[in-house]
């Protein structure tokens with residue numbers, strides 16, 4: 001039975017500061033580092049092991065993966081990094097304080113920007129302090145100006161189908177370290193969750209989610225490892 005584990009990065013500096021982050025490359029806090037190590041210890045203690053790992057091009061997810069693998073004695077495992085596992089791009093909200101933005105635009109509007117399925121936040125202005133279009137890691141792609149969850153799914157899913165699903169089908173045990181919304185995209189697909197329900201799913205930082213999949217890669221079971 002194919003085995004897939006998903007983990008959202010540990011607490012980041014801007015999770016702590018309550019700022020919209022998206023593609024901006026913030027580091028883990030000390031708590032985030034500890035969450036990642038604890039996730040690795042838990043996976044080892046529960047007897048989980050992997051053959052292949054995948055992550056985004058963002059420091060917080062890469063570090064979470066490495067800290068968890070280190071705790072498992074598995075830093076040597078192969079890792080593929082791809083921008084398509086990045087967090088949803090937060091557009092012009094990037095860097096803003098979530099509470100201040102709600103005070104200015106209202107809770108309802110901020111809820112739409114954060115949790116609607118297909119309404120993207122306002123686009124980022126070219127040349128903004130948080131514009132990553134000239135970042136070397138994105139030299140080969142068009143960096144989005146903003147993304148809804150639907151837009152995020154439109155790049156996460158093809159990547160999953162092209163690069164990850166064939167490995168699962170070949171019997172490889174896979175660990176993916178990514179972000180709240182890129183993981184929502186995957187959970188929506190694997191667990192067949194409707195558009196209007198997926199936005200209610202909150203994924204906590206640093207808690208491994210275990211998927212037991214059937215041969216068509218549909219979820220037989222999905223659970224948080226710390227709850228078993």
Ligand SMILES: O=C(O)[C@H](O)COP(=O)(O)O
Pocket residue numbers: 019020021022023087090114179180181
């Ligand atoms: O990008 C961010 O700010 C967070 O990682 C996820 O934000 P959200 O909870 O608003 O989707």
